[in-house]
Amino acid sequence: GDSVTQMEGPVTLSEEAFLTINCTYTATGYPSLFWYVQYPGEGLQLLLKATKADDKGSNKGFEATYRKETTSFHLEKGSVQVSDSAVYFCALFGTSYGKLTFGQGTILTVHP
């Protein structure tokens, strides 16, 4: 079945540092890929998405490129801010209609 694996956390960075959170997936066919973010005390929010190979999703300075050859969708940001502190989830929408499959989440803490 479909699965998503994220890098182990938590991740702690200083403000303005470069961020990478790794995500790899296993799925049949051509899934759509997503990053969701959960800020403290809030619900899950869609951060960005990519629906086909080589697509780049971007939002709020974050980017991720759908790499079919490496089955990866790594999240990057060039300069993080304290307000980026949250839990980040990689997810895919695959062959099971309606169902999102999530990774285990990565806690990001950014210090001033």
Next chain:
Amino acid sequence: GAGVSQSPRYKVAKRGQDVALRCDPISGHVSLFWYQQALGQGPEFLTYFQNEAQLDKSGLPSDRFFAERPEGSVSTLKIQRTQQEDSAVYLCASSLPGTSGYNEQFFGPGTRLTVL
């Protein structure tokens, strides 16, 4: 409403009790999803409705779990004879209808269930 709402936000139950968790989707969203999120884990799919029809319940962990959406709007997730392993955050999401491809799922804040 402006977003997906869930109630209660927190629920403490004694082992063996029955609980009911409510989800109010975004108005006009015909698709509704339930996920279970254990501590330190990502959400895991439980079940999916399109209008009042339950199209997929493959993620329900046991026959103690039951979900309904009788009028195609509000949904209730019921857990009978709760066990400690049921302790988790239960997330509800809704989306516009779609026969293929992905429509963004909007998540509620969740109900945190603690079974003592």
